[in-house]
Amino acid sequence: MISAGIDIGSRTIKLVVMENGAITHADTTSTGFQPMTRAKEILNGHTPDFMMATGYGRNLFEQQVRAKTVTEIKACAAGAAHLYPEVSTILDIGGQDVKVIRVGKNGRVMKFEMNDRCAAGTGKFLEIMSDNLGFALSGFGDAALAAEKTIPVSSMCTVFAESEVTSLLAKGEKPVNIARGLHDSVVKRAATMIRRVGLDGPLCFVGGVAKNPCIRDLLAEALQAEVVVPDSPQTVVALGAALLAN
Known part of the structure; x- marks a missing residue:
């Protein structure tokens, strides 16, 4: 099972792809003046089974790409807790x-x-x-x-x-x-x-x-x-x- 998280921020867009719980790909690019175009470009052919978008551009991304959304607060907490449970x-x-x-x-x-x-x-x-x-x-x-x-x-x-x-x-x-x-x-x-x-x-x-x-x-x-x-x-x-x- 392949899952991906995309964080569409005001300055940069970040992508993490995971397979069976392990990170297989990560990338960062500038948001630029066309964030949806840059967001689609950073996917670069990746077709995950599940995708979750977060960040300022998550709602627009949800409308254009098959993805669920989550707030940056929840996503940040989940990511940090995964790396540092203590x-x-x-x-x-x-x-x-x-x-x-x-x-x-x-x-x-x-x-x-x-x-x-x-x-x-x-x-x-x-x-x-x-x-x-x-x-x-x-x-x-x-x-x-x-x-x-x-x-x-x-x-x-x-x-x-x-x-x-x-x-x-x-x-x-x-x-x-x-x-x-x-x-x-x-x-x-x-x-x-x-x-x-x-x-x-x-x-x-x-x-x-x-x-x-x-x-x-x-x-x-x-x-x-x-x-x-x-x-x-x-x-x-x-x-x-x-x-x-x-």
Whole structure:
């Protein structure tokens, strides 16, 4: 039996294909301006027996392709619980939202918080800030780790933060120190959400931002807890969808 999960997000589309409970294929592509076209392309000839769609584009995908749908919250919980059964709290920072999920036995969602009303603390926020400071997004976390000090950035609104960063640069502050301050702001926001949901034991960190080493280190420091990150943090939600497909 072959099942597939597709996570159609605002920035990227992720696909996980499983056969008899084992992952046989995983892929990621940019969402672009035609998400349904890109979603069909990423399938690349795969014809699973069961398919589950999640993410922002799940309902449109359901209309065009034979598939069931599930929320990102449930899919994320299922995927993370499959990889780390001992973890009870999950942080998912994606392109345009931040989710914190408290899970019970077998990945059952007990409680969650979600910030999806603005780009504050999301991957898009870090992408814009890295560009403003002249860093490649892939190296933004490493640059922040190399900072000599942390320059606080008070605003988490992307527009106001851009103005604040411009002002700090004009005052002669080093870009790496500002970068550290921006990372610190993201972590403080996420940590507040995590404390409201509750943390008992390790934190499972998923989503594209989980690849950022500075965010990972600052989270562990702020929470005084172990932060576990899957080998492919971006595909955890798609994995959960695949697991729930049959």
